[in-house]
Amino acid sequence: MYMVDTEKRVIITAALPYSEAIPHLGNFVGSILPADVFYKYSKLAGYDSIFICGSDQHGTPIEIRALKEGVEPKEFADKVHKEIKHILERFGCSFTYYGKTDSDSNKRAVYEIFNALYKNGFINKVDSVMPYCNIDKRFLTDRYIEGVCPYCGFEGARGDQCDNCGHLLNPSELIRPYCGLCHNNEIEFKKTTNLAIALDKLQPEILEFVKGRMGSWSKNAANKTISYLEQGLEAREITRDMKWGFEVPLEGYKDKVFYVWFDAVIGYIGISMDWSDQWEQYWKGKDTKLIQFMGKDNIEFHTMMWPGILIGSDLGYVLPHTIYAYEYLTAKGLKFSKSRGVGLNMGNALEIAGSDYWRFALMYLAPESSDTDFTIALFVDIVNKIMNGKIGNYVHRVLTLLKNSGLKASELVEDEKSMDKVAVLTRKYAEDFEALKMREALRELVAIADIGNEMISSSKPWELIGKDGVKQGSEGRAKELLGGMVSIVRRMGVLMWPFAPDASSKILKRFGISEPRLSDLEKPLKELNLEGLGPVFSKLSDKQLKELERFEEDS
RNA sequence: AGCGAGGUAGGGUAGUCUGGAGUGCCCGCCGGGCUCAUAACCCGGAGAUCGGUGGUUCAAAUCCACCCCUCGCUACCA
Numbered sequence: 001m002y003m004v005d006t007e008k009r010v011i012i013t014a015a016l017p018y019s020e021a022i023p024h025l026g027n028f029v030g031s032i033l034p035a036d037v038f039y040k041y042s043k044l045a046g047y048d049s050i051f052i053c054g055s056d057q058h059g060t061p062i063e064i065r066a067l068k069e070g071v072e073p074k075e076f077a078d079k080v081h082k083e084i085k086h087i088l089e090r091f092g093c094s095f096t097y098y099g100k101t102d103s104d105s106n107k108r109a110v111y112e113i114f115n116a117l118y119k120n121g122f123i124n125k126v127d128s129v130m131p132y133c134n135i136d137k138r139f140l141t142d143r144y145i146e147g148v149c150p151y152c153g154f155e156g157a158r159g160d161q162c163d164n165c166g167h168l169l170n171p172s173e174l175i176r177p178y179c180g181l182c183h184n185n186e187i188e189f190k191k192t193t194n195l196a197i198a199l200d201k202l203q204p205e206i207l208e209f210v211k212g213r214m215g216s217w218s219k220n221a222a223n224k225t226i227s228y229l230e231q232g233l234e235a236r237e238i239t240r241d242m243k244w245g246f247e248v249p250l251e252g253y254k255d256k257v258f259y260v261w262f263d264a265v266i267g268y269i270g271i272s273m274d275w276s277d278q279w280e281q282y283w284k285g286k287d288t289k290l291i292q293f294m295g296k297d298n299i300e301f302h303t304m305m306w307p308g309i310l311i312g313s314d315l316g317y318v319l320p321h322t323i324y325a326y327e328y329l330t331a332k333g334l335k336f337s338k339s340r341g342v343g344l345n346m347g348n349a350l351e352i353a354g355s356d357y358w359r360f361a362l363m364y365l366a367p368e369s370s371d372t373d374f375t376i377a378l379f380v381d382i383v384n385k386i387m388n389g390k391i392g393n394y395v396h397r398v399l400t401l402l403k404n405s406g407l408k409a410s411e412l413v414e415d416e417k418s419m420d421k422v423a424v425l426t427r428k429y430a431e432d433f434e435a436l437k438m439r440e441a442l443r444e445l446v447a448i449a450d451i452g453n454e455m456i457s458s459s460k461p462w463e464l465i466g467k468d469g470v471k472q473g474s475e476g477r478a479k480e481l482l483g484g485m486v487s488i489v490r491r492m493g494v495l496m497w498p499f500a501p502d503a504s505s506k507i508l509k510r511f512g513i514s515e516p517r518l519s520d521l522e523k524p525l526k527e528l529n530l531e532g533l534g535p536v537f538s539k540l541s542d543k544q545l546k547e548l549e550r551f552e553e554d555s
Numbered sequence: 556a557g558c559g560a561g562g563u564a565g566g567g568u569a570g571u572c573u574g575g576a577g578u579g580c581c582c583g584c585c586g587g588g589c590u591c592a593u594a595a596c597c598c599g600g601a602g603a604u605c606g607g608u609g610g611u612u613c614a615a616a617u618c619c620a621c622c623c624c625u626c627g628c629u630a631c632c633a
Contacts, residue, residue: 018632030601055564056633058633069568111617130631139631140633185580199630206584220560222563223558224559227558228628237630261632294628296559296626296627297627299563299628300630305630330625330626345610364581369561369569371560371625373566383585386582389596393595394592394596396592397593401591401592443568443580446581453595453596454597457596457598460591462592466591
């Protein structure tokens, strides 16, 4: 019935969270959550899919953060990695493997790819002059050199941008520059040579790749990429003068490390290597579809640089099939924060409400095509009205009716005709998913609940079924009505799994389903376990609301 | 400043590629119904100069031009 090619292998990835801090809800809904939801759908549909993600551990911010805390960067990054992994699991994410970029496997993958790029002639040397702090004995990235803004005279402008007037800056433009780390002014501009990937040489092949694939990309990713390509790509540096990272395996560059973006995108492969020996069947499989989710700030890395790396190294890895870049979930009137304790991050969100509530509400508002505001009022509405009122209440009232009727589920009759609308919505649900319109798919589920509730209202089953069973002579009618209603409960349980896995499992357990598949919907109803009936969802309590309000902006 | 995305009832969105009556959805609001269910559910209604101006067209939310506002990127944040 569902036109799914189960022979096809699928790799699903989400942009790797940077292991400096616990992601906030906006980060979560911008890549990992939709990726996880899509992965769960792919399992429902019967795809041979894997879901790969992990922590991005290198780069200057982590090195400096560790320095400040007086620990080794690796120790710091591994600690945060464990915290992120734990919180994502608590949010119901079912990664095939959640790894990290600072691993031996990823180092092997990076070296293999770098050596191939080098051999194939796509590695350039690039000379540049960079600020160097003679006290800290290190080169400073644009962010970590400060001084007076040449445009507005603001003291404390950073080398990349002035926070006061918004002007974009170069470090050399700063007046009276000083080191952003030790605040001394012993700055020297020194020459350094780094390695770069020759995206300019790879441009024709990247262009060809983009043209062939952009039909299945999100609009922002496709258009931005075309615009970049029209302007022409430049060589992009892949090494840095710092200690934390994978050292460059080339004579003359061994005191440098690979640039964090380079080993982060390759991390998708490196992390898969840590997962299983089967990794190659996926990454080098001819028919593998690579589907990648990310926030809009990550587009160019996935649409040009990453394909450029794969094309230039020519090692037989699959290129991205679908690139879906989410807009931002903004938090008007709410504090979304990455730093602990200050705002609503993934950790304290779970202390207020269970993961199902966040997953469902966030996907209901998922910023698929434009920035979307997340407010407490919206969250409360979605939980109380949609999840609790429509879906949870429907499940509960039908199962209660069934229990009161004393009828066995196996003797219920499903009236095909009354199920037509529901079947159409289920088909739309699958189509929405295939088109990555997951928010729409979730709305089909809500529409199914609407149909269920309407069926109950119009057929008035309480006239046939009392607390002590079905009224004399109404058994046939009761079996018909309950057949449709109960099968909708099962359907909602299955279709809800990607969005609210806990509640879904709770419902499906009654039907004896542990690994839901869309094909379960075609099976006749079996006996149900109606032990301990209770609400599937509940409304947010006053206590929960109070806790949420703590995260409202004071202004 | 350049490039990309977005601006649609009180709020949130779909529709825009491929022009055809302001067409749909969720919340809120108003009115009615129901009593199986969690003060839950169902039905009906009101509410929109489709960011602005100008243009093309028999016809524009949709196509073109210019302008305003929000977000992102601009190659050394990741």
